[in-house]
Amino acid sequence: MEILLQTLQTFFGPAWPLVWTLLKIFGIILPLVLCVAYLTLAERKVIGWMQVRIGPNRVGPLGLLQPIADGLKLVFKEIVVPTKASTGLYFVGPAMAFATALAAWAVVPFSEGYVLANIDAGVLYLLAMTSIGIYGVIISGWASNSKYAFYGAMRSAAQMVSYEIAMGFALVCVLMVSASLNLSDIVHGQAKGAFAEMGLGFLSWNWLPLLPMFLVYLISGIAETNRAPFDVVEGESEIVAGHMVEYSGMAYALFFLGEYANMILVSVMTSIFFLGGWLSPVGFLPDSFVWLAGKTCFILFLFLWFRATFPRYRYDQIMRLGWKVFVPLCMFWLLFIGVWMMSPLNIWK
Amino acid sequence: MDFKSAVFYFLATVLVLASLRVITARNPVHAALFLVLAFFSAGGIWMLLQAEFLAIVLVMVYVGAVMVLFLFVVMMLDINLERLRQGFWSYLPLGATIGLLMTLEMALVLAGRYYGLEAMPDPGASGAGVNNTKELGRLLFTDYVYPFELASVILLVAIVAAVALTKRPRKESKAQNAAAQIAVRRNDRLRIVSMPSEKE
Numbered sequence: 001m002e003i004l005l006q007t008l009q010t011f012f013g014p015a016w017p018l019v020w021t022l023l024k025i026f027g028i029i030l031p032l033v034l035c036v037a038y039l040t041l042a043e044r045k046v047i048g049w050m051q052v053r054i055g056p057n058r059v060g061p062l063g064l065l066q067p068i069a070d071g072l073k074l075v076f077k078e079i080v081v082p083t084k085a086s087t088g089l090y091f092v093g094p095a096m097a098f099a100t101a102l103a104a105w106a107v108v109p110f111s112e113g114y115v116l117a118n119i120d121a122g123v124l125y126l127l128a129m130t131s132i133g134i135y136g137v138i139i140s141g142w143a144s145n146s147k148y149a150f151y152g153a154m155r156s157a158a159q160m161v162s163y164e165i166a167m168g169f170a171l172v173c174v175l176m177v178s179a180s181l182n183l184s185d186i187v188h189g190q191a192k193g194a195f196a197e198m199g200l201g202f203l204s205w206n207w208l209p210l211l212p213m214f215l216v217y218l219i220s221g222i223a224e225t226n227r228a229p230f231d232v233v234e235g236e237s238e239i240v241a242g243h244m245v246e247y248s249g250m251a252y253a254l255f256f257l258g259e260y261a262n263m264i265l266v267s268v269m270t271s272i273f274f275l276g277g278w279l280s281p282v283g284f285l286p287d288s289f290v291w292l293a294g295k296t297c298f299i300l301f302l303f304l305w306f307r308a309t310f311p312r313y314r315y316d317q318i319m320r321l322g323w324k325v326f327v328p329l330c331m332f333w334l335l336f337i338g339v340w341m342m343s344p345l346n347i348w349k
Numbered sequence: 350m351d352f353k354s355a356v357f358y359f360l361a362t363v364l365v366l367a368s369l370r371v372i373t374a375r376n377p378v379h380a381a382l383f384l385v386l387a388f389f390s391a392g393g394i395w396m397l398l399q400a401e402f403l404a405i406v407l408v409m410v411y412v413g414a415v416m417v418l419f420l421f422v423v424m425m426l427d428i429n430l431e432r433l434r435q436g437f438w439s440y441l442p443l444g445a446t447i448g449l450l451m452t453l454e455m456a457l458v459l460a461g462r463y464y465g466l467e468a469m470p471d472p473g474a475s476g477a478g479v480n481n482t483k484e485l486g487r488l489l490f491t492d493y494v495y496p497f498e499l500a501s502v503i504l505l506v507a508i509v510a511a512v513a514l515t516k517r518p519r520k521e522s523k524a525q526n527a528a529a530q531i532a533v534r535r536n537d538r539l540r541i542v543s544m545p546s547e548k549e
Contacts, residue, residue, distance in 0.1 A: 089382070120480050124405040131413025135385070138417065142378060142424050150424070157421050161414055181482055316525065 024116050028105050036260040037067035043304050050308040077249035082145055085246065089143035094247065094254035097136025101261040104129035108268055109184045111278045111289040122183040123171055126269065127164070130224065134160045136258065137233070141243035152242020155315065156233040160224055162322040167220040169330030170213040173337050174206055174273045177348045187277035191287075193347060199283025205276035209340075209347065212333050214274040216326050218299070221266035223318065225259060228307035232315050263303055264296065271295035357397055364390035377423045385416050402482040 009016045041056065041063065048055025056063035081090060107122040109115040119125060134157055141153020175181055178189035193204035207214045223230040234242035244255050271277060271292055278292040313321070341348060367387040374380040388411045395404035489497050 086376075089379075119401070121401050121405050121482055124402065124409065124482070128405050128409040128413060131409055131417075134413070134417055138420055138424075139382070142420075154421065154425075157417050161417055164414070320525065320527070 021116070025106075028108075028116060029102060032102070032105065032261060032264065033257065035264055036257050037071060039260050039264065039300065040070070040256075041067050042300075043307070046301065046304045047308045050305070071253070074249055074253040079249040079251050080246075082246050084145045086143040086145070089139050090246075091251065093136050093140025093143055093243070094251045094258075095136075096139060097133060097258040098254040098261075100129050100133040100136065101258040101265065104265055105261075107183055108265075109187065109272065109277065110292060112184075112287065114289070115184060118182065118184060121181050123175055123181045123186075126183075127168060127171070130262075130265075131160075131164055133258070133262065136255070137243045140247070140255070144243070144246035146246050148239045148241075148245045149243050151239045152233050152245070155239075156226060156243065159226070159230065159233065159318060159322075162319060163220040163223040163326075166216050166322060166326035166330055167224065169327065169334060170210075170217040170220065171273065173210050173213045173330070173334055176334075176337055176341065177206065177209070179348075183272055183277075187272055187279060189348070190276045191279055196283075201276065201279055201283060202281035205274065205279070207274040210274065210333070210337070212329055214270075216330060217273065218270055218302070220322075220326065221270060222303065222306065223322070225262045225266055225303075227259075227263065227303055229310035229313050230318055231312060232318065235312060263300065267296045267299035267303070268292070270299050353397065357394065360390045360393040360397070364394065377426070378420065381416065381420050381423050384419075385412055388412050388416065400481060402485055 008019075012019050044066075045055040045063070056066040059065045059069045081087060104126055106117045107115065107119060107125050109118070137156040137160075138153045141149045141151075141156070144150075174186060178186045180186060180189065190205045191201070195201065195203035226233040232238070234244060239245075244252055247255065275295045276291075277295075278287050278289055280287045280291055340346065364387055367383045367390060370383040371380050371387060374383055388407060392404040392407045392412075395401075395407065
């Protein structure tokens with residue numbers, strides 16, 4: 001491996017940092033797209049089992065080739081542009097939805113030292129990227145020149161702006177206790193504490209002292225990704241498919257990929273901020289990427305479980321939950337953590 | 350030209366073109382989207398100046414929140430361009446005066462060296478280990494704590510005033526009271542009566 005890297009380095013010369021970064025980007029995106037594809041299958045299977053069905057089982061052994069078949073179908077479908085659509089923006093929309101979902105992965109630390117961009121303002125970058133993601137929805141909703149798409153865009157804009165506030169406040173609590181905006185440092189901060197020294201690392205993670213914020217972040221994450229029970233943006237019984245209604249083929253697939261990539265991102269982020277990232281839950285097992293993957297899968301399973309369990313929220317209930325429950329709760333917990341950190345009982349020294 | 354200057358010129362070109370399109374685009378939604386692009390490029394330029402906190406906050410606040418709400422409003426407005434263009438000549442003197450004043454101010458700043466306005470010296474390049482966010486936070490909560498808190502109180506007052514001035518609650522609007530719904534007991538809703546079965 002070392003020799004291979006050396007040879008490549010001499011071959012590319014000054015262009016090597018660029019090539020190496022591109023290779024790393026591919027190393028993140030290709031597995032991610034594969035995960036997205038199989039997450040769609042997992043979703044159909046899990047919800048199927050929860051509803052006492054079998055789920056897709058026709059294509060390939062146990063239905064394992066179903067995502068490939070779906071992908072091929074979408075690639076070969078014609079992309080239809082509505083006559084009065086704003087053509088340029090019509091194609092910018094899905095591209096933005098997908099691109100921002102991928103760009104946020106640049107700061108994700110997968111394991112000790114395995115991160116594409118280890119920047120100090122990682123949390124801010126993440127929040128900025130997720131907030132730009134709204135534009136994909138708004139632009140496509142407006143450019144489609146359809147009432148349903150427009151309603152979807154409006155709902156999405158209002159919902160995402162509302163829940164971003166709760167999400168931001170929850171993260172402020174996290175960065176207060178870890179005194180850093182760097183995602184790797186946030187994980188390192190969770191590795192120490194009284195319980196971690198006893199070998200019970202999982203009790204030292206942020207989820208315990210920040211339990212309300214953990215729940216707020218998780219639920220806001222579901223709302224941010226427009227998943228059930230907050231999926232009024234694409235509520236098929238009300239507005240068909242929201243902003244995606246006029247899209248077909250690959251343009252539609254980009255929204256789909258973006259949504260699932262965002263789901264995985266929110267799960268990874270919840271694991272990093274509150275569940276100790278790649279840290280091992282008990283002292284006698286080593287820290288590794290496997291733990292992060294396991295925690296992420298657990299939270300993704302929650303996403304699917306919620307979809308199979310809860311009925312859709314009404315729109316005013318969504319707004320009430322965001323503004324009247326989460327924001328005051330976050331403000332209170334912010335104050336509480338501040339007082340706790342200044343008191344002699346501070347556990348985050 | 351090194352890599353940094355190339356990036357700067359690229360971002361600056363995009364910024365200038367996008368800003369031009371903001372005022373020349375005929376469709377208000379397109380204009381708003383070009384403003385988003387302008388903000389984004391400005392964020393990139395700030396990043397080049399090693400102000401990563403300000404750059405990302407610019408993107409987060411202006412692109413991610415302010416412009417979303419702005420677009421929200423612009424998309425719903427039914428803007429009649431013909432009527433807007435009618436007032437062009439009557440507003441021109443005022444607009445031209447403001448434009449000239451702004452150009453003058455910018456010229457003063459940009460040509461500061463010529464006028465000897467070098468009161469604020471170049472802070473010089475900081476090392477790689479300096480955490481922009483931490484430094485800014487320290488300054489805001491120590492040296493500038495009163496101006497900072499005052500500014501936030503003024504903003505809060507403005508928000509409250511805007512809501513208080515414009516809110517006209519509709520009498521017939523209904524809201525859900527979740528606390529009352531949860532507090533409800535069986536006896537409030539249901540009455541079990543004992544009734545002998547009817548016999549024929």
